[in-house]
Amino acid sequence: MSSEAIVSFEKVNKWFGQFHVLRDIDLQVRKGERIVICGPSGSGKSTLIRCINRLEEHQQGRITVAGIELGEDLRAIDQVRKQVGMVFQQFNLFPHLTVLENLTLAPIQVSKLSVEAATERAMQQLERVRIAEQAHKYPLQLSGGQQQRVAIARALCLTPQVMLFDEPTSALDPEMIKEVLDVMVELAEQGITMLCVTHEMGFAKAVADRVIFMDQGQIVEQNSPQAFFDHPQHERTKDFLAKIINH
Amino acid sequence: MAISLQNIAPKTPPVSHTSWRLWLRQNLFANRTSTLTTVSLLLLGLWLLPQLWSWAVWHAQFRPDADACQSIRGIGACWGVVSEKYRIIIFGRYPFAEQWRPLVACVLLVSLLVVSCMRAFWRIGLLWAWVAVWLAFFGLMGGRLFGFSLGLSPVPTDQWGGLPLTLMLSSLSIALAFPLAVLVALGRRSDLPAIKTICVTYVELVRGVPLISVLFMASFMFPLLMPAGTTPDVLLRVLVGITLFSAAYTAEIVRGGLQAIPRGQYEAAASLGLGYWKTQRIIILPQALAHVVPGIMNNFIAIFKDTSLVTIVSLYELSGALGLALSGDPLWRPFKIEGYLFITLIYFAFCFAMSRYSLWVEHQLQRSQAR
Numbered sequence: 001m002s003s004e005a006i007v008s009f010e011k012v013n014k015w016f017g018q019f020h021v022l023r024d025i026d027l028q029v030r031k032g033e034r035i036v037i038c039g040p041s042g043s044g045k046s047t048l049i050r051c052i053n054r055l056e057e058h059q060q061g062r063i064t065v066a067g068i069e070l071g072e073d074l075r076a077i078d079q080v081r082k083q084v085g086m087v088f089q090q091f092n093l094f095p096h097l098t099v100l101e102n103l104t105l106a107p108i109q110v111s112k113l114s115v116e117a118a119t120e121r122a123m124q125q126l127e128r129v130r131i132a133e134q135a136h137k138y139p140l141q142l143s144g145g146q147q148q149r150v151a152i153a154r155a156l157c158l159t160p161q162v163m164l165f166d167e168p169t170s171a172l173d174p175e176m177i178k179e180v181l182d183v184m185v186e187l188a189e190q191g192i193t194m195l196c197v198t199h200e201m202g203f204a205k206a207v208a209d210r211v212i213f214m215d216q217g218q219i220v221e222q223n224s225p226q227a228f229f230d231h232p233q234h235e236r237t238k239d240f241l242a243k244i245i246n247h
Numbered sequence: 248m249a250i251s252l253q254n255i256a257p258k259t260p261p262v263s264h265t266s267w268r269l270w271l272r273q274n275l276f277a278n279r280t281s282t283l284t285t286v287s288l289l290l291l292g293l294w295l296l297p298q299l300w301s302w303a304v305w306h307a308q309f310r311p312d313a314d315a316c317q318s319i320r321g322i323g324a325c326w327g328v329v330s331e332k333y334r335i336i337i338f339g340r341y342p343f344a345e346q347w348r349p350l351v352a353c354v355l356l357v358s359l360l361v362v363s364c365m366r367a368f369w370r371i372g373l374l375w376a377w378v379a380v381w382l383a384f385f386g387l388m389g390g391r392l393f394g395f396s397l398g399l400s401p402v403p404t405d406q407w408g409g410l411p412l413t414l415m416l417s418s419l420s421i422a423l424a425f426p427l428a429v430l431v432a433l434g435r436r437s438d439l440p441a442i443k444t445i446c447v448t449y450v451e452l453v454r455g456v457p458l459i460s461v462l463f464m465a466s467f468m469f470p471l472l473m474p475a476g477t478t479p480d481v482l483l484r485v486l487v488g489i490t491l492f493s494a495a496y497t498a499e500i501v502r503g504g505l506q507a508i509p510r511g512q513y514e515a516a517a518s519l520g521l522g523y524w525k526t527q528r529i530i531i532l533p534q535a536l537a538h539v540v541p542g543i544m545n546n547f548i549a550i551f552k553d554t555s556l557v558t559i560v561s562l563y564e565l566s567g568a569l570g571l572a573l574s575g576d577p578l579w580r581p582f583k584i585e586g587y588l589f590i591t592l593i594y595f596a597f598c599f600a601m602s603r604y605s606l607w608v609e610h611q612l613q614r615s616q617a618r
Contacts, residue, residue, distance in 0.1 A: 055514050081520035092515035096533050105529065106519035158519065 005064075006031045006162060006193055007052055014047060021047050022058065023217040024192035031161070034194045036204040036225075039214035040240060045197045046082035048214065049164045052195070053084040066161055081108065085155030089167040091147045093139035099126070099150050100135040103157050111158065118157075128184050145176030149183055156187075163187065165196040199244055205229065213237045313578045320581060328582040329589045332572040336590065339408015339568035345390075345400060349411040352387040355380050364604055366611075385413065404482045408563035408571070410593065413540050416482075416564065419552040420489040424550070425543075427490065428497035429536075433527060435502055453495035458556055461488045466560040485557050493550045500542040504535035537612045544605035548598050565590050580588075 005200070007029040014022040022209070023046045029035060037045045050056040051063055054070050054077050063070045066083045070076060094102050103122035103151060107113040125130040129149040131142075139147050148168055165184065169177045181203050188194055188207035204211050204225050211228040213221045213236075221234045232238045277283045293355055306323025308316045309330070316325035329336075338346045359380040362368050374554045375615035388401035453461070465488030470478045508531055518528040536543070558567035569586050573579055 053518055078520055078522070081518060084518070085520040086513065086515075088511060090509075090511050092509075092511035094512065094515070094530055094534075096537065106521065109525050109529070110520040154519070178580060 004031050005029060006066055007020045007195070008062075008064045009048075009051075010062040012051065012058045012063055014044075014051065014056065014058045014060075021217050022051070025061070027212075027219065029162075029193060032193055034188045034207050034209050035196065035212060036208040036210075037195065037197045037212045037214060038199055038201075038204070038240070038244075039220075041213040044217040045214045046166050049086075049166060049195050049197055052162070052164060053081050053086055053147065055086075082158055083145050083161045084164060085160035085162070086164040087148070087151050087156060087166065087168050089170050091139070091144070091151045091152055091171070093147055093154070095139050098138055099131075099142070102139065102150060103154050106154075107157050121157055122153070126150075128156070128186075129153045143176060144172045145179045148172065148176075148180045152180075152183055152187070154204050160192075162193045162195065165194065165198065167197050167199075169200055171200065188232055199208060201229070201244065213240065215240070254433070266512075267372075316582060325582045325585050328573070328579050328585050332576075332579060332586065333589070335409075335572035336565070336569050336586065337409045339412065339563040339571060340406045342400070342402060342406070344535060345402065348387040348390075348399065348402075349407070349409070352384045353411050355387075356384055356411075356418065360418060377595060381419075384411075388415075389607055404480050404558055405561065409568040412557075412562060412564040413551075413554050415599055416486060416489060416554040416557065419486055420493060421547050421550055423486075423490045424494040427494040429532065430446050431494060431498035432501035432505055435498070436505060450495045450498055453492055454499075458489070458492050459555055459559055461492045462556055462559055464488070481560065481562065485562060489550065489554065489557075493546060493553075496549075497543060497546050500539050500546060501535065503542070504537075504539035504548055505531065507538050508535055540609050540612065544601060544608075548601050551597060551601070552594060565593065 005028040007027070009025045010029040011035055012022055012025040013020070023044075023085060025048060027048075032116045037048065047056055051070075052065060058070075064070070065080045068076050068079050068083075070080060093099075094105070097105065100119065100122055103125060104115065104118040106117060107118035111118075122133055123135065126135055129152055131146055131149050131153070134142060134146060134150070139150065142150065152168075168184070169180050172180060177200070181200060184194075184196070184203065185207055187206050194207075196203075196208075208225045210222055211225050213232075213234075215236050221228070221232065221237045223233075228237075229241065232241055276282045285578060302322070303324050306319055307326055308319055308323060311327040311331035312373045313327070313331075315470055315540045317324070334343065334346060338349050341349050359376060382392060386397050387399070388411060389404065390401040391397055396437050431446045431450060435450065437443045437446070450532065455496065462485060465484045466481060469484050469487075473479070512530055513526065513533070516530045521530070554564055555566040557564055558570070563571050569583075569590050573583050
């Protein structure tokens with residue numbers, strides 16, 4: 001793990017209308033670091049990671065990704081999006097394209113790879129998430145867990161430096177959560193930079209280098225998983241942990 | 248306590264024996280209301296069908312004999328009017344001796360349209376076929392192309408009529424209105440205020456006026472706005488009018504389809520670095536259009552029949568040509584109903600083909616999306 005920051009937030013503020021959703025966010029993510037972000041609903045955690053590939057615009061402060069500052073410059077945004085893969089809660093696969101077409105789309109259209117090269121890369125990624133045999137099916141023919149694994153493979157096809165996960169297991173049936181988490185653990189072990197919004201505390205304990213707790217648009221507390229779970233510092237963190245662990 | 252679970256092997260579902268007796272009983276004579284309805288409908292049919300048969304076939308006159316037709320007026324149909332007048336009905340005022348030209352033009356155009364509907368032919372060559380067939384169509388109809396004579400006697404556009412005119416106006420205006428409609432629908436959802444305003448204004452303006460007034464304006468007011476001496480051909484003006492009119496309606500249907508696409512699709516496309524046009528072309532439009540195939544086809548069918556309104560500016564397409572064929576001829580004027588039934592059949596054949604095609608498209612889309 002290098003000390004160089006690949007994602008950095010400096011005094012970032014964002015509002016939805018009058019609602020102050022991100023408040024003075026300062027965050028440095030080192031290359032190869034695995035971060036889990038948790039917090040109650042509406043705390044701004046999804047908004048935070050969505051600012052990294054500019055699905056949301058921030059209004060104040062600086063966000064830099066892989067040395068590129070995010071602003072109005074559309075070309076910079078395109079550059080950043082090539083470096084950042086994202087996995088959504090609702091998978092957001094393209095239902096009218098086959099699994100394979102979902103994966104090859106961006107490499108062909110954005111990275112200008114040949115069809116053969118893109119297909120080869122896609123099959124590699126499908127094997128990585130152990131779903132290569134479904135390559136020619138349509139997304140809606142797959143189970144939720146399979147769809148989410150395809151979505152992970154799709155994001156990996158652009159060989160991103162950073163992976164964002166926005167509650168990747170929240171829309172899954174309980175028996176499918178594990179297959180998705182297993183894939184994410186493997187990814188984490190392979191050293192990719194990850195920012196993951198999730199309530200899977202087992203996952204946080206197993207792979208995170210740092211756990212961040214957000215509430216009301218602020219980073220309330222951040223620490224190593226061990227320290228975070230064993231000795232939460234802040235009252236609000238304790239409250240939150242009590243609620244999600246004893247439910 | 249251990250619970251012993253006995254595995255139940257899967258069995259085939261029970262076969263349902265439906266004899267025709269049972270079917271009749273379930274579907275037509277299930278209860279008193281159902282029986283009553285069935286019997287009344289049967290009686291109505293028994294009363295109507297013989298009358299229809301008697302008028303349309305039994306007492307009908309098939310020979311183009313005006314006197315014979317006159318003698319059976321009100322008792323039997325006079326199909327003779329069709330055999331007498333079909334060439335004027337189908338080709339309008341087009342010079343009689345030259346009517347092989349619109350016939351060939353029609354056959355070419357219909358073949359092109361049929362081929363265009365088939366998936367096996369969706370490749371680049373089809374574009375060339377479109378160019379070639381339209382050049383051939385206008386060359387045959389007008390006898391000249393871009394001012395060059397083709398060795399055929401020139402026929403000015405105001406003499407074109409009947410089926411070729413209907414087919415030409417509807418297929419060209421559909422082919423032009425569709426892409427325009429997609430652009431307008433996208434424009435209405437644009438973040439750019441200027442584009443959005445233009446698109447909204449266009450749609451609201453066009454939807455606020457009847458097609459007849461659009462055609463009237465296209466035909467009489469458009470030339471006033473052009474520099475003196477440059478009057479575009481009446482066909483062109485009418486074509487532009489119909490296209491702009493139907494594009495506005497189609498745009499709203501397409502917009503409905505666009506609204507059905509969840510935001511996650513845009514976000515996924517954006518996160519993969521796809522730009523606006525690629526996102527629309529590859530991700531959004533294929534799904535949005537698939538949702539609105541029935542609505543779009545509905546509109547296309549309406550356009551096909553709305554071309555009959557060009558009579559208002561003295562272009563005699565199929566229904567106008569029928570009026571032309573019969574109104575001026577006192578001998579045959581009384582037999583308009585038979586004439587209208589004849590063109591009804593033609594309109595129906597085309598519209599029915601279109602609606603069956605739309606069903607086929609829906610079926611294809613369903614299969615490919617496995618929904």
